[in-house]
Amino acid sequence: MKKVWIVNQYSVTPEYPASTRHYELAKYLAKRHTVTLWGSNFIHHNKTYRFSKWTLIKKEVLEGFRFLWIGAISYKDNGVLRFINMFLFAICFFVAGLFQRERPDVLIGSSPPLFTAFSAMLLAKVKKAVFILEVRDLWPDSLIDIAGGRHKLLISLLRWMEHVLYREADKIIVLTEGIGDRIHQKGISQDKLFFLANGIDIETVTLPSDPSHDRQKIRESLGISNEDFVCMYAGAHGPANDLVQLICAMEMLKEEHRIKIVLMGEGIEKPKLQQITKEKGLGEGILFLSAVSKSNVHKYLNCADAFLICLKDVPLFEGALPNKLFDYLLHEKLIITTVRGELLNFLERFNLGVYGNIKETGEHYLPEVIRKLAYGEFSVSSISGKDIVSKQFSRENQAETLAVMMEELIKNGR
Numbered sequence: 001m002k003k004v005w006i007v008n009q010y011s012v013t014p015e016y017p018a019s020t021r022h023y024e025l026a027k028y029l030a031k032r033h034t035v036t037l038w039g040s041n042f043i044h045h046n047k048t049y050r051f052s053k054w055t056l057i058k059k060e061v062l063e064g065f066r067f068l069w070i071g072a073i074s075y076k077d078n079g080v081l082r083f084i085n086m087f088l089f090a091i092c093f094f095v096a097g098l099f100q101r102e103r104p105d106v107l108i109g110s111s112p113p114l115f116t117a118f119s120a121m122l123l124a125k126v127k128k129a130v131f132i133l134e135v136r137d138l139w140p141d142s143l144i145d146i147a148g149g150r151h152k153l154l155i156s157l158l159r160w161m162e163h164v165l166y167r168e169a170d171k172i173i174v175l176t177e178g179i180g181d182r183i184h185q186k187g188i189s190q191d192k193l194f195f196l197a198n199g200i201d202i203e204t205v206t207l208p209s210d211p212s213h214d215r216q217k218i219r220e221s222l223g224i225s226n227e228d229f230v231c232m233y234a235g236a237h238g239p240a241n242d243l244v245q246l247i248c249a250m251e252m253l254k255e256e257h258r259i260k261i262v263l264m265g266e267g268i269e270k271p272k273l274q275q276i277t278k279e280k281g282l283g284e285g286i287l288f289l290s291a292v293s294k295s296n297v298h299k300y301l302n303c304a305d306a307f308l309i310c311l312k313d314v315p316l317f318e319g320a321l322p323n324k325l326f327d328y329l330l331h332e333k334l335i336i337t338t339v340r341g342e343l344l345n346f347l348e349r350f351n352l353g354v355y356g357n358i359k360e361t362g363e364h365y366l367p368e369v370i371r372k373l374a375y376g377e378f379s380v381s382s383i384s385g386k387d388i389v390s391k392q393f394s395r396e397n398q399a400e401t402l403a404v405m406m407e408e409l410i411k412n413g414r
Contacts, residue, residue, distance in 0.1 A: 008110035011039030017291035028399030030064035090115035133169035178319010199393035232304035237267030252367035329385030
């Protein structure tokens with residue numbers, strides 16, 4: 001058995017309302033290798049500590065692998081404290097890893113943040129391990145697209161780190177074809193890239209045993225009638241998600257009283273979104289829900305009539321394939337995406353969704369797309385979303401594919 005370390009500052013266990021990609025990969029990889037997953041004791045998604053805030057390092061044994069939680073300082077938004085949090089986590093991980101007796105055969109560093117991936121690269125060199133870089137989101141490209149060209153010195157530093165990471169990695173995991181294309185355009189060989197999409201752990205998904213009854217019960221608890229048409233968004237409420245366009249769309253649809261939008265999740269933009277909704281008098285049409293755990297999320301998704309994937313309309317996100325897509329697919333309802341590109345191509349290939357954006361005119365104008373959906377003017381796919389997920393995006397199968405790739409790297413001496 002080989003020893004595999006995976007580090008992602010934002011790794012969490014399934015009870016948190018966030019992506020559990022690395023937890024699930026670790027669980028299945030542990031069936032054939034010794035696996036250690038590293039994450040932060042300060043949980044980004046709900047801004048709380050898992051253990052005491054004074055914890056420096058804490059070990060848990062979970063489903064056949066060990067999870068090492070590293071201490072970190074807290075923060076509330078995307079300000080200076082978050083930057084310090086990311087930088088200190090990278091340093092603490094490097095030091096903690098350096099003093100571990102175990103020498104990993106493979107070390108996977110996931111980005112963002114680039115600081116964590118960079119420290120993983122350095123530690124892999126010290127430990128003489130195969131280094132695999134995973135790119136979940138392109139930094140600093142996404143920072144520039146979302147926040148503009150401010151902080152030029154920081155961006156220059158990140159550009160240098162990105163260049164070094166691409167050069168030194170033995171393999172680069174990309175989550176979408178779009179990310180792979182962007183990295184290839186930066187001069188990286190296709191042979192160095194390894195596609196491992198987002199996915200879902202089918203084994204742990206709990207769909208409602210009585211969908212009709214549970215749907216009725218949840219809708220009643222939310223004050224939603226049987227006649228209402230519900231579009232649901234489940235996920236982060238941050239700058240990258242541009243959820244304000246959903247509020248603008250509902251402003252155009254305020255006379256369509258049966259159309260409702262449910263926004264479920266947390267994020268730094270949520271208070272602002274709630275305030276805008278209140279100012280526009282849209283409280284009856286837009287409902288905000290707190291984030292729910294992975295074990296409960298499908299109870300709420302079950303009460304929707306359609307789903308929304310909302311992202312800022314920038315070129316970077318044309319290569320996105322968000323993890324929430326796979327949860328949505330299990331409920332076999334049409335999906336509206338506010339970005340074109342890889343996601344839209346996927347939805348159109350299987351007739352599973354449509355494109356709409358508040359900046360568009362005509363048939364792709366977001367309020368018009370929502371209205372048509374509510375009145376049944378789009379056909380529903382005969383292809384099962386559940387089948388697509390189980391065949392193409394099963395986390396267990398992905399872990400098997402990843403294991404084979406790692407073993408080949410070790411066997412061939414990288």
